Amino acid sequence: MDKKDYYKILGLEKNATEEQIRKAYYNLAHQHHPDKNGDAAKFKEINEAYKVLSDKQKREQYDKYGFVGGDPNMGGFNWQDFAQQGGGGFEFNFGDMGDIGDIFDQFFGGGMGQQTKGKRKKGSDIQIDLELELEDVIKSIQKTFVVSKHVSCNRCHGNGAEPGSQTEECHTCRGTGRVQQMKRTPFGVFTQTGLCPECQGEGHKPKIICNVCKGEGRIKKEEEIAVTIPAGADHNQVFSIPGKGNAGRRNAPSGDLYVRINLKPHKVFKRKGDDLYARIMIPFTKAALGGDVEIKNLDQKTIILKVPKETQSGKVFKISDKGIPHFSHRGNGDIYLELVVQTPEKLSRKQKELLEELRKEGL
Ligand SMILES: [Zn+2]
Numbered sequence: 001m002d003k004k005d006y007y008k009i010l011g012l013e014k015n016a017t018e019e020q021i022r023k024a025y026y027n028l029a030h031q032h033h034p035d036k037n038g039d040a041a042k043f044k045e046i047n048e049a050y051k052v053l054s055d056k057q058k059r060e061q062y063d064k065y066g067f068v069g070g071d072p073n074m075g076g077f078n079w080q081d082f083a084q085q086g087g088g089g090f091e092f093n094f095g096d097m098g099d100i101g102d103i104f105d106q107f108f109g110g111g112m113g114q115q116t117k118g119k120r121k122k123g124s125d126i127q128i129d130l131e132l133e134l135e136d137v138i139k140s141i142q143k144t145f146v147v148s149k150h151v152s153c154n155r156c157h158g159n160g161a162e163p164g165s166q167t168e169e170c171h172t173c174r175g176t177g178r179v180q181q182m183k184r185t186p187f188g189v190f191t192q193t194g195l196c197p198e199c200q201g202e203g204h205k206p207k208i209i210c211n212v213c214k215g216e217g218r219i220k221k222e223e224e225i226a227v228t229i230p231a232g233a234d235h236n237q238v239f240s241i242p243g244k245g246n247a248g249r250r251n252a253p254s255g256d257l258y259v260r261i262n263l264k265p266h267k268v269f270k271r272k273g274d275d276l277y278a279r280i281m282i283p284f285t286k287a288a289l290g291g292d293v294e295i296k297n298l299d300q301k302t303i304i305l306k307v308p309k310e311t312q313s314g315k316v317f318k319i320s321d322k323g324i325p326h327f328s329h330r331g332n333g334d335i336y337l338e339l340v341v342q343t344p345e346k347l348s349r350k351q352k353e354l355l356e357e358l359r360k361e362g363l
Pocket residue numbers: 170171172173174175176177178196197198199200201202203204
């Protein structure tokens with residue numbers, strides 16, 4: 001596994017501020033810019049590091065797991081714990097900088113000068129919030145929800161042409177799908193080949209446009225989507241479902257769907273990582289003499305805690321391996337129970353008398 005240390009690449013410490021990250025990136029990007037005979041591989045690496053560390057969510061992800069979604073190291077695992085921000089993630093103050101990665105690929109990606117068709121513009125990504133109870137994440141769970149999104153048009157099968165109608169070459173790009181564009185960046189103006197605005201990179205267009213989708217090849221529709229949320233999913237965790245975002249125009253690839261988990265607060269347990277915390281009230285007699293305390297765990301199973309005699313209020317008991325299942329490895333978190341000794345209220349006459357007796361005994 002090739003895990004890159006993004007902090008090291010930018011010459012930073014793990015606790016670097018946003019400002020330090022920005023500065024380090026700006027200096028290094030200048031130094032290694034291919035336009036100044038810099039090291040191309042290094043430049044790409046710097047950009048990759050900056051894209052992650054400049055994005056609060058991606059940085060958190062990276063700090064926690066050592067990678068962000070889209071990492072090829074994740075292999076065939078479909079669920080990517082991944083928060084996607086639109087665009088290149090650059091937040092410079094020199095106006096629109098565009099996506100440096102794209103420009104870079106233009107120069108070094110081997111595509112220069114080739115008369116290849118334009119990279120088709122994908123459909124946009126969709127992000128939805130999925131509200132879950134804490135009980136929902138102790139096992140993997142399937143949830144369905146309805147999303148209003150662009151789907152491929154049935155009438156034209158997504159190509160935008162009336163059934164039986166021909167397609168013709170796009171005049172604007174002469175069938176190449178690409179046009180020349182000027183792009184302004186902090187490092188100067190680049191001439192770049194961009195997507196043809198007329199045909200969106202297809203190189204051809206329908207002669208007669210489909211009368212349902214008006215040539216778009218996609219229509220807005222509500223679609224039911226089922227997702228399986230793995231056990232141990234946490235609040236604000238984001239899962240991606242590749243290809244379930246908006247359909248692209250005229251059979252261009254679909255975007256991705258991002259599902260963000262919104263865990264509702266629980267009435268007994270507070271979650272911290274995979275551990276659960278709760279405060280349990282016990283009568284002072286149980287604290288003094290000892291006894292059992294029963295609590296219901298999230299799986300509705302009863303946990304019996306043996307309270308030793310002479311337990312003080314505020315004492316915390318740990319119950320190992322009964323918390324939330326770990327998301328990325330075997331086992332579970334723990335449960336921490338804080339016992340709070342209750343002072344009795346609304347005493348009966350007999351109780352008062354007995355307590356008076358205890359007082360006489362010096363309690
Ligand atoms: Zn065109």
